[in-house]
Structure formats: C-alpha cells, structure tokens
Amino acid sequence: MTNLQTSKAARASSRKSSAQHFGNGEAAPQLACNDVSAGSLYDRYISYLRDEQGLAANSILVYSIHIRTYLAQQDLGNGVVSPRALDAATMRQHILDFSDGRSGEFIRLMGVSLRSFCRFLFVHGFTTKDLSIFIPPVRTWRHASVPTYLTPEQFEDILAATDRSTRTGCRDYAILLLLSKLGLRAGEIVTMSLDDVRWRSSEIVVHGKGQKAERVPLLCDVGDALAQYLREFRQASSSRRLFLSQRPVGLSGPAVIGHIVRRAFARIGFRPSTRGASHLFRHGLATTMIRKGASMTQIAQVMRHRSEVTTAIYAKVAFEDLRQVASPWPTPGGAS
Numbered sequence: 001m002t003n004l005q006t007s008k009a010a011r012a013s014s015r016k017s018s019a020q021h022f023g024n025g026e027a028a029p030q031l032a033c034n035d036v037s038a039g040s041l042y043d044r045y046i047s048y049l050r051d052e053q054g055l056a057a058n059s060i061l062v063y064s065i066h067i068r069t070y071l072a073q074q075d076l077g078n079g080v081v082s083p084r085a086l087d088a089a090t091m092r093q094h095i096l097d098f099s100d101g102r103s104g105e106f107i108r109l110m111g112v113s114l115r116s117f118c119r120f121l122f123v124h125g126f127t128t129k130d131l132s133i134f135i136p137p138v139r140t141w142r143h144a145s146v147p148t149y150l151t152p153e154q155f156e157d158i159l160a161a162t163d164r165s166t167r168t169g170c171r172d173y174a175i176l177l178l179l180s181k182l183g184l185r186a187g188e189i190v191t192m193s194l195d196d197v198r199w200r201s202s203e204i205v206v207h208g209k210g211q212k213a214e215r216v217p218l219l220c221d222v223g224d225a226l227a228q229y230l231r232e233f234r235q236a237s238s239s240r241r242l243f244l245s246q247r248p249v250g251l252s253g254p255a256v257i258g259h260i261v262r263r264a265f266a267r268i269g270f271r272p273s274t275r276g277a278s279h280l281f282r283h284g285l286a287t288t289m290i291r292k293g294a295s296m297t298q299i300a301q302v303m304r305h306r307s308e309v310t311t312a313i314y315a316k317v318a319f320e321d322l323r324q325v326a327s328p329w330p331t332p333g334g335a336s
Contacts, residue, residue: 036126038071038081048120056209058187061253066113070094086121088134095135108138149283154270155180161267164225167233171243172260174225179261179281182216183303186257186278190250192242197226208304216304254278 046064049055055063073094074085084090091114099107118132150158158176163169178184188206196205202218226242234244241250251257261277272280282303289299 186254
C-alpha cells in the first residue's frame with residue numbers, strides 16, 4: 001500500500017470513528033459557548049501559555065504556530081471560529097490532514113500543541129470537558145537514527161556564498177555564524193535582544209529552554225559580524241530584538257530562521273534530505289567537536305543539554321573511532 005493510500009485509509013478510519021470517538025456509550029461533551037473570534041481565542045491562548053503556564057518564549061512560539069494554523073483552517077470566513085471546531089474529532093482530523101510529508105517530530109509537536117489548546121479551552125470555559133485525552137500522542141524514538149549534519153567544508157561554502165554587502169545578506173551572515181559557531185537554536189536567535197549582547201564581557205545571554213538564561217562566549221568572528229550588521233544595516237526601530245525583518249520589526253518566529261538557512265543552502269546547491277534545516281548547523285558543531293576529541297560532557301555543556309542522554313546521539317557519528325574498537329567478524333577456524 002502506498003503512502004497516499006495509507007493516508008486515505010487513515011482519514012476514512014478517522015471519519016468513521018469521529019462520530020463515536022467518545023466510545024463506550026459516552027456522550028460527546030457539550031460546548032459551552034457560541035461562535036467565538038479566532039483572533040480573540042488565539043490571544044487568550046497565548047496569554048494562558050505565558051501567564052498561567054509560565055512557558056518559555058521559545059515554547060510559546062512553537063505552540064502558537066500550530067494553533068494559529070489550526071484556527072485559520074477552522075475560520076468561517078469572517079474571523080469567527082465555529083464552536084464545532086473546538087472538538088476533538090475535528091482536531092484529530094486536522095492532524096491527519098497536515099501530517100503528509102511531515103517529520104515525526106513535527107507531527108508530535110502538532111499533537112502536543114493541540115492537547116495544550118484543549119486544556120486551555122476547558123480551563124477557560126469554552127468546553128465543558130477536557131478534550132486533551134482524545135488527542136493521541138505521537139510516539140518518537142530517541143536515537144533511532146544517525147543525525148544529519150553539515151561538514152566544515154559545507155559551512156565555509158555557505159558563508160562564502162552569502163553577500164554581506166546587503167542588509168539581508170549581512171543579517172543572514174551573522175545568523176549563520178550564531179547557528180554554526182555557538183550551536184544556538186532557531187528560537188533562541190529569534191528572541192535575542194540588543195541587551196543580550198554583552199560587549200564588555202564578550203558574552204551573549206541566551207534564553208533557552210525552561211526559561212533558563214545562559215551565557216555563551218562572544219567569539220571574535222561572531223562579534224565582528226554582529227557589529228557590522230548593527231552599524232551598517234539594522235534599521236531604526238522601537239523593537240529591542242537584535243535581528244529585524246524588512247518592516248522593520250523583530251523576526252516573527254523560528255520558521256524565519258529556517259527560511260534563511262534554506263536560502264543559504266540553495267545558493268550552494270545543497271539539498272538536505274531532512275527537515276529542520278537550522279539544526280544541521282548545531283549537529284555539525286557537535287560532530288566536529290567529537291571528531292576533535294571532545295568528551296560527551298564537554299559537548300553537552302556547549303550544546304546546553306540538560307541531560308547527557310540527549311548528547312549521546314552524537315556518539316553515532318564517530319565512525320572511525322568505532323572501527324578502532326570493533327572486533328573482527330568471526331569466521332570458521334577463527335579470524336585471520
């Protein structure tokens with residue numbers, strides 16, 4: 001069966017189960033509201049994540065992308081979302097419709113975001129029951145594959161192909177250096193402010209996962225690129241965000257960094273077979289470190305991993321080291 005046939009079969013199964021997805025004779029919960037504004041609902045959800053759940057800015061960005069997409073799909077055309085869109089069956093169908101060609105991690109985050117949205121709907125009285133239990137989790141397996149990464153040669157080609165004489169090129173050059181030399185995540189770059197660059201102490205404050213603020217060294221080449229962008233090309237703006245779009249306001253989210261990276265890849269004809277383009281720089285930095293003899297503890301510190309278990313995936317890329325400790329394959333009469 002092809003992927004398309006499998007997808008159609010899954011959708012048909014979902015439609016069949018939608019009418020009875022509460023199962024065992026349990027009635028579907030009654031919605032507690034009439035038509036609601038999509039914009040108002042979205043704004044209240046973001047406030048819920050920030051003020052009541054205390055999520056970090058990076059997490060809010062990820063959740064908001066999926067919920068904004070969902071609400072846009074359920075818009076009746078006048079900025080209003082029907083209460084029937086605030087239903088678990090509709091959300092499950094949305095996951096199926098937007099799963100084709102997506103990575104397991106993308107689908108997992110979509111489900112996580114919708115479950116969070118369901119909890120918000122219940123807490124704030126939009127539904128009479130917490131529907132999050134009816135949004136199935138997507139299982140992903142840690143360390144199931146070897147990480148894809150950029151080689152140092154590919155990175156140098158990317159930098160050489162980036163035109164620093166233009167506003168966009170100069171900004172993108174600095175962003176590419178932050179990705180590759182410091183291993184920053186896309187969301188961390190988007191939320192970085194002018195105040196986060198500590199020129200006197202040669203540090204950058206990074207607001208990472210779990211609302212943690214960490215300091216990383218401001219390397220010379222990174223500092224030079226940031227200084228050029230700030231002196232020559234950053235527009236006057238009331239925004240304190242370090243990197244601005246053309247409008248000029250702060251970059252809208254991590255997806256913008258992905259677009260910047262994909263444009264950089266296209267300039268050198270590089271077409272990676274994986275999504276999450278900006279993370280290839282992070283993987284490349286860790287891979288270079290391990291091949292130069294860095295320990296897992298050192299890599300975990302640079303990557304700012306909370307657990308070395310997360311770092312362990314990079315052990316897979318040290319193929320030459322593994323060959324040195326591999327035992328010969330047994331043959332009749334013993335190995336030669």
